[in-house]
Amino acid sequence: MVRLTRIAFFAAVALAICAAVLLSAGGVPAPARAATASAPRPPITQKYVPFGAKRKAETAAYNKRHYHENTFALTNPKVVVLHFTAGAQWQSAWNTFAADSKYMSTPGLWEYPGVSAHFIVCKDGTIIQCLPLSLRGRHAIGLNWTAIGIEIVQEVPSGNTGHWADQQILHRTKQIDAVLRLVRYLQGRFHIKTGNVTGHAMANSSPYFKDYTGAKNATGDWVKQDVRAFRARL
Template sequence: MFADVPPPAIVQSPIPFKARRKNEMRRYARRHYGIDSFRLEGPKVIVEHITANNSYSATWNTFSADVADPELHELPGTCAHFVIDRDGTIHQLVPLGIMCRHTVGLNYTAIGIEHVGTTDGQVMDDRRQLRASLRLTRWLQSRFGISTENVIGHAESLSSPYHQERVRRLRGQTHGDMSASTMTRYRKLLSK
């Protein structure tokens, strides 16, 4: 189904994800998905995000701090598997076998990719960053057999066929980054 795609250059920049945080992730997964595990097994979705800031280091610091997030007030702290800096550097923060808290309703089956920037347009107009993003996403698609239709923006999370959320108050929760119109363009570029 997918041609072998070589991995792009990836800088290993791990955030602390020791036993305590894994246990927090396990409890989160049990509460939200009915899964008693912190492990990400057989991911089916890739979710593209923007950091809403212009600093890789600020993003790393936010994700490394295992504190309750200001929006939903839950542990573990939010994180993503990858962060792509403005210069196109791809940083891997969390191993692909561990769930990250980046998209309500999809963390159990989704790989999270953050792009340093404040708007969708900024990311899409940054040639180095966009090129790195497409390379990383294509490699992940090849590695896990993820179809292009399941490469989504954070704003599209509720329309994913994989979306499931057991906590009633969060069933309609999403964000506006990487909108459907942005992702239509992104998915066309992925297919080239």
């Protein structure tokens, strides 16, 4: 009995010491976490697409069908998805996002809401925000429930691949620097791991991918080797 009591006492002391160590460690963030957490917000131009009651209801219905979550609210996002626009002008992407037109999920299944990412990054590095970060966009099948979408302006002339387009962006200094600043800021704000900064072409293999209708992405924007190059620069 006495012995047990002593063991219990030592155990309690050990726990108290561990708690103290944990508390003090918590007060001094590790350098890697501090660097991410302190990433400043880059200049962002807000130009929100219309998102009224109709689009909110469409978004909640889409999320109910695909994710069994009847909501349009984005909370605690865990993924960033990189895209490119396939057009040379940010305006055409923005107009597509604003239109709220039916869009195809799988062959033959056309659904509302219209597509939209949260941001568009122009070739000169201008960052345009299209959606508040509290709303779910529709930009990557299987991930819209937890993903922030970034469209990067890059056209794809016929005969070129997604990899070619990714490479144009990776070598356009002003634009890629703006995307990196934006992603670092989002990672710090939402504690998003670098491994969860992914490309649309990789979305089906994300650990966060889920879609109860069986839909999958079939796109060529941001293939694995280019996402790896991007992650290495974060």
